[in-house]
Amino acid sequence: MKKTLALCALAAFSVTAASAQMLINGAGATFPQPLYTKWFDAYQKVDPSVRFNYQGIGSGGGQKQILAETVDFGASDGPMSDENLAKATHKLLHLPTVAGAVAVSYNVEGNPPLNLDGPTLAGIFLGKITKWNDPAIAGQNPGAKLPDIDIVVVHRSDGSGTSFIFTDYLSQVSEDWKAKVGKGTAVSWPVGLGGKGNPGVAGQIKQTPGAIGYVELAYAHQNKLPFASMKNAAGVYIAPTVESVTDALANAKIPDDFRFSMVNSPGAKAYPIAGATWLLVYADQKDHDKGEKLVQFLKWAYSDGEKFAPDLDYAPLPDAVLQRAVERVQTIKY
Amino acid sequence: MPDRPTPTAMSSVTASSSILPAPGSRLPDIAFKWLAGMASMLIFLLIFLIGWELYHGSQLAIHQFGASFLWTREWNPVEDQYGALPFIFGTLVSSLLAILIAVPLGVATALFLTELAPLRLRQPVVMVIEMLAAVPSVIFGLWGIFVLIPWLRDHLFVWLKHSLGFLPLFQGPIYGVSMLAAGIIIAIMILPIVTSISREILRSVPNLQREAAYALGATRWEVLRIAVLSYARRGLFGAAILGLGRALGETMAVTMVIGNNPQIAASLFAPGYTLASVIANEFAEATSDLYLNSLFELGLVLLVVTILVNIVARLMLRSMTGSASGKVS
Numbered sequence: 001m002k003k004t005l006a007l008c009a010l011a012a013f014s015v016t017a018a019s020a021q022m023l024i025n026g027a028g029a030t031f032p033q034p035l036y037t038k039w040f041d042a043y044q045k046v047d048p049s050v051r052f053n054y055q056g057i058g059s060g061g062g063q064k065q066i067l068a069e070t071v072d073f074g075a076s077d078g079p080m081s082d083e084n085l086a087k088a089t090h091k092l093l094h095l096p097t098v099a100g101a102v103a104v105s106y107n108v109e110g111n112p113p114l115n116l117d118g119p120t121l122a123g124i125f126l127g128k129i130t131k132w133n134d135p136a137i138a139g140q141n142p143g144a145k146l147p148d149i150d151i152v153v154v155h156r157s158d159g160s161g162t163s164f165i166f167t168d169y170l171s172q173v174s175e176d177w178k179a180k181v182g183k184g185t186a187v188s189w190p191v192g193l194g195g196k197g198n199p200g201v202a203g204q205i206k207q208t209p210g211a212i213g214y215v216e217l218a219y220a221h222q223n224k225l226p227f228a229s230m231k232n233a234a235g236v237y238i239a240p241t242v243e244s245v246t247d248a249l250a251n252a253k254i255p256d257d258f259r260f261s262m263v264n265s266p267g268a269k270a271y272p273i274a275g276a277t278w279l280l281v282y283a284d285q286k287d288h289d290k291g292e293k294l295v296q297f298l299k300w301a302y303s304d305g306e307k308f309a310p311d312l313d314y315a316p317l318p319d320a321v322l323q324r325a326v327e328r329v330q331t332i333k334y
Numbered sequence: 335m336p337d338r339p340t341p342t343a344m345s346s347v348t349a350s351s352s353i354l355p356a357p358g359s360r361l362p363d364i365a366f367k368w369l370a371g372m373a374s375m376l377i378f379l380l381i382f383l384i385g386w387e388l389y390h391g392s393q394l395a396i397h398q399f400g401a402s403f404l405w406t407r408e409w410n411p412v413e414d415q416y417g418a419l420p421f422i423f424g425t426l427v428s429s430l431l432a433i434l435i436a437v438p439l440g441v442a443t444a445l446f447l448t449e450l451a452p453l454r455l456r457q458p459v460v461m462v463i464e465m466l467a468a469v470p471s472v473i474f475g476l477w478g479i480f481v482l483i484p485w486l487r488d489h490l491f492v493w494l495k496h497s498l499g500f501l502p503l504f505q506g507p508i509y510g511v512s513m514l515a516a517g518i519i520i521a522i523m524i525l526p527i528v529t530s531i532s533r534e535i536l537r538s539v540p541n542l543q544r545e546a547a548y549a550l551g552a553t554r555w556e557v558l559r560i561a562v563l564s565y566a567r568r569g570l571f572g573a574a575i576l577g578l579g580r581a582l583g584e585t586m587a588v589t590m591v592i593g594n595n596p597q598i599a600a601s602l603f604a605p606g607y608t609l610a611s612v613i614a615n616e617f618a619e620a621t622s623d624l625y626l627n628s629l630f631e632l633g634l635v636l637l638v639v640t641i642l643v644n645i646v647a648r649l650m651l652r653s654m655t656g657s658a659s660g661k662v663s
């Protein structure tokens with residue numbers, strides 16, 4: 001008897017909740033989570049009848065959940081592999097939202113501004129360049145006082161989109177890296193210490209004299225860590241900024257399915273170690289009402305939402321890409 | 335005489351039986367028996383389900399790598415090559431280090447508290463130790479990164495390398511984050527459980543033992559050594575094993591200080607990696623099926639190791655209490 005009562009109460013409760021507000025569930029990448037949270041919060045004022053629930057469970061989880069159709073949209077820091085995409089029962093769209101830079105931060109006495117090129121960075125992370133005063137580094141930084149101490153490499157220990165972007169870049173600029181290590185959200189690092197998450201890596205760089213590592217730009221800013229200017233494909237040393245990442249996006253080759261890599265983008269002002277983040281949405285929405293609300297939200301995100309990006313250290317999409325993304329959203333059927 | 339209820343006890347039984355259902359109705363008894371039985375069965379079911387789920391989730395990896403998973407050193411998500419050995423090594427070594435540090439400290443503290451400390455000092459010390467158990471793991475990790483590791487790197491490790499550097503254990507570059515740092519952090523974290531179990535065990539040593547030793551003219555140290563410690567030996571070993579069980583599964587703080595590098599190095603200054611840490615680190619972003627299955631299999635390995643350790647602990651604790659009660663009566 002009690003059980004029936006409880007069930008009735010539960011049913012009544014869920015019915016009222018559903019009629020009051022539609023809930024759209026998403027899950028995936030943690031990298032864009034601060035921005036998405038901001039979006040969902042701001043969108044509440046635009047359309048109070050819909051509420052978004054986003055779980056930052058990681059890109060791998062996001063891909064799995066959208067494939068299993070347990071969420072209404074997924075989010076991932078890397079495009080899905082062909083193998084994973086083939087598991088989708090119907091057409092799954094990649095929608096790029098913003099891009100972010102991966103900064104190469106370091107802890108050297110006096111923290112002089114540093115210039116680095118791709119092969120040198122690969123050499124350091126392969127364990128071939130082991131001293132800060134190595135000619136490969138000193139040659140690019142004539143004015144800087146570089147000490148004769150060991151380089152301590154710090155990388156992410158957890159699987160992450162940041163690592164994917166970083167190793168993707170190293171694979172592009174170094175044949176040696178491509179052959180020995182390759183790219184991935186987690187790789188078999190030849191040398192170095194693993195720190196958990198951006199805070200872990202930033203903390204370890206700060207704590208360890210002679211350390212070098214990579215973090216999202218926002219974390220380098222927050223922790224007041226210095227970051228290197230990287231030599232881009234055009235041969236110019238460029239610091240990671242919102243503008244230099246947007247420029248990298250504008251110059252990147254973006255195929256029709258939006259599954260692209262933007263590392264080592266051509267363009268004189270493009271920062272080379274950067275990556276986009278995607279929302280994963282089915283082209284045919286099963287639930288008409290939900291699909292409609294989701295499409296409305298996506299249109300809003302591409303018009304008003306993008307404006308929130310720079311304040312949170314994300315690079316908004318350049319106009320040309322934005323245009324293409326909006327056109328893709330308009331093809332979603334519900 | 336003591337076997338029979340005294341008349342007062344009898345009368346209280348009759349008095350209270352008036353609020354029980356009429357004699358003959360054994361339904362509540364039976365219902366309770368079943369309920370309690372089911373509750374305990376549920377625990378077995380839970381362990382079984384966890385194990386089964388892990389086994390089920392790791393099918394692909396088990397099929398692909400077979401038993402060689404256990405002794406393969408490579409962990410390379412890019413090439414889809416997975417082996418558990420560096421993680422098993424890291425888990426066992428960091429836990430053993432922790433036990434080596436925590437058990438002498440814990441037992442010494444327990445001895446002090448039960449045998450030597452003035453009475454008014456005992457309660458405050460016990461409270462402080464038990465408070466350690468309430469500190470969240472991630473706090474230990476942060477404290478490890480920002481306080482302990484710089485100190486270890488600049489002082490203790492340098493000193494160890496200087497004075498014991500001829501041993502392979504204390505050679506190689508000093509980064510701070512290392513197997514030894516992990517061992518020290520885990521030791522601090524398991525100290526409360528080792529200390530409080532040791533204290534209970536030492537308290538269960540009958541006074542007869544001590545008095546007998548004193549009667550033979552033993553000094554205080556001899557009493558502790560012969561009458562107390564040797565009597566409680568097996569129980570203290572059980573405490574160590576229970577601490578080890580904790581140490582094996584410790585994740586968050588270890589992840590933050592061990593350096594997370596799947597290598598097998600002789601040096602305790604080198605970074606390592608544990609089973610629990612790699613699962614916590616890589617599970618969220620594991621996209622390929624084999625990768626995820628391999629992480630599941632690491633979980634299975636960890637579960638089996640932990641269960642084995644706990645079974646051993648139970649057996650030892652049981653034999654210890656059995657012998658103790660035998661001597662008391």
